[in-house]
Amino acid sequence: MTAAVSPSAAALREEFGEAVERVVVSCGDTIVYVTLGREHDVLAWLKATPGQEFNYLTDVTAVDYRDPEIPLEVVWQLRSLGRKADLRVKTSLGGAAQLEVRSVYDLWKGADWLEREVYDMFGIRFAGHPDLRRILMWETYAEGYPLRKSFPLRGHFSRAEQTRQALAANPEAHYSLEELSIAEAYGELPKDVQERLSRGERGEVR
């Protein structure tokens, strides 16, 4: 199969120079590796520039390699709905000490839950995300980040401890008021319910 490099890769090289570390074609998909710190500029440029117009963020995810020497990678999968073209952008993080990239929530609103999932599963923080909480695991989950390669399949804790923590959870406290759809009726709730809801995970009453 002849691997056709996406023309966006050459355009990125021209615009950003050294910030584009390398370009790889894998299974027909072009992958652009970007220097950490420039990823938001590159993604913003790809979205806004005429001729690129990657207006749809298909996915945000991350990769943890089994080799502990290789740092975690964050992956953005982009799609131009008008041009029917795809592009994958990757950034290598700077080891365990540096697990933060800039959020792209300001570019694509759909990044909200995708970035929360990456944070939940890999522990990568997204600077500028409006509401960075766990999304799949419950918010008091204390065992770590399940999709890390260092995470044991059955979790860190014993089954009894996992069961104890699960049963001790108060699920109602983990929803914000608008998730419970009673935010507007808050004033009419009984005092004890008001008090309990105000101690939700977000720690504030809206």
Add this chain to the structure above:
Amino acid sequence: MGLNNPATANERDTTSVVSMESPNWVTTRLDFLSNWARSNSLWPMPFGTACCAIEYMATAASRFDIARFGMERQSFSPRQADVFICAGRVPFKLAPVMRRIWDQMPQPKWCISMGACASTGNVFDNYTIVQGIDTIIPVDVYVPGCPPRPEGLIYGIQLLQKKIQGETFTDPMLREEQPLGPSKLFLPPARIDELSEPFGNSVHQTRSSS
């Protein structure tokens, strides 16, 4: 039996004769009567979380029709239910919800664990899945299968009916609520670890993946 005039009835068939003058009445044991009534009017509370729920729906629908066993009314409110049917795998995130629903059901109540996931965790021996709902709530009948066919669930229901028919008022343990104590655990930790131990192919997996 008929309501014949005793004077004209066959003399050898006196037991089947009910007097026209007396009211109709029967004697029976109270246990038998209440168990008969309860076992034949069970209201299920379906707690369907996965593919077992599809088989449960098939069981409830016209072809298999558990209305034949008095389960006409699917109770989607725990407060008007008798049988908790857990159909599908239960993640730890759902465990407190399930426990709350069980606590909300009034006595007398029973529980059917439908399928391998609800009973043991099945192949999902990982960090999210409860390894058998009996670590959270008491279970009366386990239905094996992945998922069980409707015949299997009906057999489980009939086993539960049989169990109910053997109950007695004099058993003090029978209606005892078992609320979670300050430990927040339904079973002692050692029992939970024992019940959750890997089995089958799972034993070849190491605890650590790296």
